Amino acid sequence: MTWVEAIGWLGAALAIAGSAMRTIIPLRCLGIATNVVSLTYASFMGLYPSMTVNLILLPLNGVRLYQMLRLIQKVKHASNSDLNMxxxxxxxxxxxxxxxxxxxxxxxxxxxxxxxxxxxxxxxxxxxxxxxxxxxxxxxxxxxxxxxxxxxxxxxxxxxxxxxxxxxxxxxxxxxxxxxxxxxxxxxxxxxxxxxxxxxxxxxxxxxxxxxxxxxxxx
Structure with missing residues (x-):
């Protein structure tokens, strides 16, 4: 097995692990890792459809992860704030x-x-x-x-x-x-x-x- 094939198998393993996640933040993190690994494999193998998909999904997962982290910060702030109307x-x-x-x-x-x-x-x-x-x-x-x-x-x-x-x-x-x-x-x-x-x-x-x-x- 070459190192390029190893990257491909790693991407497949990350995709399977992501499907098993029950909470959204770990899912988004694994999704980003999967996109990076799959994009690397696709670029070396010349798999342009896979490259296109991962180029779209990578920033999308990054934006969604940022939004979720911001939401958690807002919730924490709200739970500690005073009851001001x-x-x-x-x-x-x-x-x-x-x-x-x-x-x-x-x-x-x-x-x-x-x-x-x-x-x-x-x-x-x-x-x-x-x-x-x-x-x-x-x-x-x-x-x-x-x-x-x-x-x-x-x-x-x-x-x-x-x-x-x-x-x-x-x-x-x-x-x-x-x-x-x-x-x-x-x-x-x-x-x-x-x-x-x-x-x-x-x-x-x-x-x-x-x-x-x-x-x-x-x-």
């Missing part, structure tokens, strides 16, 4: 809200989420006042039937930004930073609600334990 504001629509206005009620069909710019707002069922500069209404996007889980009431007139769930879906798939932002936002809201619920259960339990001896003495 400033970059999302250009995609949202501004609207004014009056005192006593109900932005959405529990059980309503959910179609958008809001960002509070000014004014005061309250989640009625939980008794939680939403400060300015916070997202509200995102839980309807995650609920199985896309229904509101709370009622949002305006206590003091102001302005909000809104974005539809259809736009949220587009941003979710197009921008990994927004995907991680939304995931962290929803998780944070769920954990906060769980903490409030546990605190309320503990309070009711302590109250019932304190009330029990008093009832016994009275009896």
């Amino acid at each position: 400033d970059w999302l504001k250009p995609f949202m629509t501004r609207r004014s809200v009056k005192d006593g206005e109900i932005l959405f009620a529990k059980g309503d069909a959910a179609a958008c989420m809001f960002y509070t710019l000014s004014g005061r707002y309250k989640l009625r069922e939980l008794g939680i006042e939403m400060p300015q500069g916070h997202v509200v209404g995102e839980m309807g996007f995650l609920s199985p039937d896309h229904r509101r889980t709370q009622t949002l009431e305006c206590l003091e007139g102001g302005e909000v930004l809104s974005i539809t769930y259809d736009e949220v879906r587009q941003l979710y798939f197009q921008n990994p930073e927004f995907g991680f932002y939304f995931l962290r936002l929803a998780s944070e809201r769920l954990f906060n609600n769980m903490e409030k619920m546990e605190a309320e259960i503990a309070r009711l339990k302590a109250f019932s334990q304190e009330a029990a001896p008093v009832e016994k003495v009275s009896a």
